[in-house]
Amino acid sequence: MxxxxxxxxxxxxxxxxxxxxxxxxxxxxxxxxxxxxxxxxxxxxxxxxxxxxxxxxxxxxxxxxxxxxxxxxxxxxxxxxxxxxxxxxxxxxxxxxxxxxxxxxxxxxxxxxxxxxxxxxxxxxxxxxxxxxxxxxxxxxxxQAFSSSSAVYGGVTYTVDKQTGKLYTQGPAGKPRLIANLGSELYDMISFDFRKTAKGLIYLTITDVYGEPHINNKWYTLIIKDGMVIRQASVGYWIRYGDNVKLYGDNLILTDGKSLRVIEDGTGKVKETLDLVKLGGIEDKYLVEGMDEDFLLIRPNQKGLLMLIDRKTGSQTLLYKELLDPDQQVYAETNDIPFYGDQLQFTERKGNVLQFKNLAVQDGRIYEYDLLKTRP
The missing domain is CATH 3.30.457.10 (Copper amine oxidase-like, N-terminal domain)
Incomplete structure (x- = not known):
């Protein structure tokens, strides 16, 4: 027929x-x-x-x-x-x-x-x-498809089966061993980032950038101890790039865009869980671009305006209003190329002062914000 x-x-x-x-x-x-x-x-x-x-x-x-x-x-x-x-x-x-x-x-x-x-x-x-x-x-x-992506770290080959989302490790003379299920299929531009913590854990980030054009950005984060995954999370962003902060002090950070877990180095114990939606006040997925004991820098995926959360007082500050000139403020509110929002980038902390660059102009200027400004 x-x-x-x-x-x-x-x-x-x-x-x-x-x-x-x-x-x-x-x-x-x-x-x-x-x-x-x-x-x-x-x-x-x-x-x-x-x-x-x-x-x-x-x-x-x-x-x-x-x-x-x-x-x-x-x-x-x-x-x-x-x-x-x-x-x-x-x-x-x-x-x-x-x-x-x-x-x-x-x-x-x-x-x-x-x-x-x-x-x-x-x-x-x-x-x-x-x-x-x-x-x-x-x-x-x-x-069936049999596509995969691999990377070698510390003499061990890490392979993710892109169709099933399963992650395997294999030593030089051993057989593949399943250590995690990432929870979804992976598609296109896969990359691995390994970081060894001060107390011997491995913080692995697997990134998948996909779509046409490549407007989807998904990160899988895993904490590995003695060859076993003890904590993991994943988060996907749309037309939003950058990077989530992974460490601060002796702590590791995992986020799914809605919540954030502070993990103790060495043990993998969850020390604290933060509700990013509640802190940011917008129902969205958030990037976490900076963190310390007394502050948090988060950015909602859609609006893209960087927020400072004072962890001591709970106050929220839109940094573009505090740091940018009037014309740059308008640009941050109306721009949609390459993505919505401001392009402030946290660079470092000096005492109580947080320093930023503005990638929208790249004029070499350092923008500073004093954490004590919002505290009594």
Whole structure:
């Protein structure tokens, strides 16, 4: 039965893929990914077998390489807990270290490697659904992705499975060990930041910047002791960058944007929990840009105006009103490029004075605020 939702992609693919070898005819490989995505890909029908481009393995997050052997060109695809090796002209392949039947011989067409589509389904943990002989469409579902991101710290490899959000560690001679579930899928620009605390803990921040353009910014923060995660949090911001403060004095800070936990170094004990929404007075997620025993600097994601919270008196001060010239105040209230709000950046504390830079003008000026100003 003809499916209307396939007509447009099939027509587009036909225009871009008009020529086939004399021994093969045009076909299509409809892929339904496990995360709900879907794509229709050009394929070839040869001797009763549908062949698809091996590049789909790369779309699933595997890294490709090739080498030469006596029997043909060897193509290897490696990813997190997944490895595939195929050789042109061979009817067998290596899948996760085991020899399996391909169901056909891989071949080159227009400088691309084609392998049996059923093997791609098998390699990526999917299920064959149907073959529509009339429209030459082979459909498979539940195709898995195996993309990951890794970093090495202290001789240990830290790997996050981007699809599941699970974090693993692996020593030089050991097997992967699950140490945390980050709680959500990760998408694009992944980075790791490791900090060793004074008392031997590891403060790990995993950042995921994604979207088109990259306007989503999510941070996963974990405190690790003796190889185990003892505290963790995550927070996501929209069109808001910068960084959350991680340490002050002998304390570590974790935030989910709504609350803040002060963690004791060494033990991981929660010393204090602060309600950022209550302190800021705005229902939003907050960045935490500075902290000490007597003050807190927080910025709501949407309005983006930096607030000083006096932890001794509980008073709240909008710093742009105190520090910026009138024209810069208007700019802070109306600007939306690259994001809403002021661009004050806390640099350091000298005694009771907090110092800031204004990145909106970058004039080299130091802006100072005296903490004693709001205290009796």
């Amino acid at each position: 003809k499916k209307g939702w396939l007509l447009l992609p099939l027509l587009l693919l036909l225009l871009s893929f008009p020529e086939v070898t004399s021994a093969a005819s045009t076909a299509y490989f409809n892929v339904i990914w496990s995360n709900g995505g879907q794509s229709t890909n050009p394929a070839l029908l040869k001797e009763g077998t549908v062949y698809a481009r091996a590049g789909l393995l790369e779309s699933a997050g595997l890294q490709a390489s090739k080498s030469s052997s006596r029997s043909g060109t060897v193509y290897t695809y490696n990813g997190w807990q997944k490895s595939v090796t195929v050789t042109t002209g061979s009817i067998t392949a290596k899948l996760d270290g085991q020899t399996v039947s391909l169901g056909g011989k891989p071949f080159m067409h227009k400088d691309e490697l084609y392998v049996p589509a059923r093997f791609i389904v098998q390699a990526l943990g999917g299920e064959s659904v149907s073959w529509n002989a009339k429209s030459s469409v082979y459909t498979a579902k539940n195709i």
